[in-house]
Amino acid sequence: VEALIQWCHRGSPASRVTGVEVAWETPRGERGFRVRF
Template sequence: MSDSSRARAHVYVSGHVQGVYYRATTRDTARDLGVDGWVKNLSDGRVEAVFEGPRDDVESMVQWCHDGSPMASVDDVDVTYEDPRGETGFRVER
């Protein structure tokens, strides 16, 4: 796979997205798709995440963020595409 087929999306998710298993469900979904990166809660109530991997799978994760975990209520997803940085694995950061 060439580097041009890898994508990196940096997302900020706002709404009722903390305390509703959003990070854990994001991690599980990313791992199921084989997407690398991380997810964490921010002090302002948003969730921040980075997804890196095959372009279609990264786009699937970005789309998934609009719904998120079953108990989440997402108001907005702000996405910035960046050059891949070689993330490996997917983790929840604290």
């Protein structure tokens, strides 16, 4: 997970990352996730 977060700060070669917000929480048993942009 931490490697993915670090990649998000850089993004792909064609991207311009202006901000990344990370909120660590206790796992609650979800079965998926959602990406918002």
